[in-house]
Amino acid sequence: MILIGIDPHKSSHTAVAVDASGHQLAKRRFVVNAGTFRQLMAWCEQWPERRFAVEGAGGLGRSLAQQLAAAGEHVVDVPSTLSARARMLATGGNRKTDEADARHVAHVALFRPDLRQVTPEDQTTILRLLTERREDLVHERTRVLNRLHGVLRDLLPGGVATGLSADKAAAAMKSIRPVTATDNCRRDIARDLLADLRRLDRLVKDNEVQMREALAATRTTLTHLPGLGTVLAAKVLGHVGDVSRFPTEHHFASYTGSAPLDASSGNNVRHRLNTGGNRALNSVLHTIAICQIRDGGRGQDYYLRKIAEGKTPSEARRALKRRLSNVVYRIMKRDHRNQLTHAA
Template sequence: MKVLIGVDPHKASVAVAVVDEATGELLERGGFPQNRAGLRSLERWARRFPERRWAVENAGGLGRYLAGRLSAAGESVVDVPPKLSARVRVLSSFAGNARKNDGLDALATALAASRNERLAAVDPEAASEVLRLLSERREDLVAERTRALNRLHGLLRDLVPGGVAGTLSAHRAARILRGIRSRGGASARLRRRLASEVLRDIRTLDRKIAGLNERIEAEVEASGTTLTEIFGVGPILAAKIIGTVGNVARFRTKAHFASYSGTAPVEASSGEVVWA
């Protein structure tokens, strides 16, 4: 019997529900602690179902560790978006008037996966996963650099008459700091010293971002994607798209992909006026 094991992960626990893939019948439910011992128990428990697949809700969030662990062990795992499992739970008759609970969520996750063949398979070693990690790291560094520049703007506002207008870069900030003479009391000297420290932080971040840009460009080129042939799409944006979408072959048509990405035109009409 082929079964599908739906998983509703939480910080401290995971709820599971096993359904018959052919009929959708609920076979068994369970719950396990979200720790190493608990996950080992879950894996032993699942061996009773030799022909099994896993459906993990939000495998990119709280379910990432478990999904990656199962995939690395050779298990077949798909990622079920929370909105999809929630829709199944609300519209399915099994929920009845019952309140939302982990057991129902796990069952909804399994049923959602059984009815959808285009869910993303979890593969922690896929090229798209590498690009996702690199893109997220770059976004973190860029956000940190922006915060540092804002702090530097604030310090220079009190050191330079009228502050600094326009875009501030490490090179420009260094030139401005060199032109500031040591006047004023202890607070002015401290501001200048703090500005120099923040400037060093920005230069460090600039080097890290430049290094990531080179690595992302190399990974995108190695992936063989044709996204960069589209006008306006460079390696950074291409890495973001690949890392988010994963294997685009899971979408049968461009219409399916448009629906997934939220770019499908939606009609909004009133009387004889129609927008799309």
């Protein structure tokens, strides 16, 4: 079996082929253009038994990795942190070239069977794109709203109350009677900002409609979990992708950052807060926990039981997040099995 490591860049891709023992067999640099994939596959035809390892298959290497996966090739994603460590451990680790990077990518794939296999993009990719788009729109809406608050504060005595919306801003602006040319300018800017706010409101609503349709296509049952609505479910599916890549709920909890880290030393057994993992998923679990603690039910009962055991509110909330991570994992695994059964 030949393993081909690829170091991708915007303008070029460097590929290095190694055998099962890690010895380099061949190398080639491909200029990125419309014929790059065809040239790469023509070069690889000399090794019928082959696998590919692409550094950053979720970033710069996404396009090439997806083309390989769509062609039926076996492709794994090598995180840049692992290839960097391999380079530092190798002889002459300070030397960094595209050829050396591609070789180290292949070496990592040789000795790490747990690397994520790249699969063709599906509905989960659409959900991630839609959730990222929503975040951009919400951030932009917040910026426009804050700016509108500032302008209205200078036009109206005492400004306007918090919780401003487009309709409330429009109602408040009806009473504005500019006296000076400066106030006229402020009013015009406020009108422009109000128009921007209405436009962003429409885009956010359209985005939610698209998200709801994409979520329905996945046949997920995540939204049955209290505190987990359409937007949060879309974020979970978009970031997790194929849940089968996590062998156990403990691996999933580590990925979400909800599992505490072992910091034991000698006879001193202790754990510390995990500040790593996927922070977007950790934020989702936090939101679900807050909603369940507020609204009652099994989540609130578990939280209060931890408080009664002597845990602080923060510790009890983290314990609930860890439990919710297991619940989300089990729901996604069940949905995955049902989809396989339905497809068969």
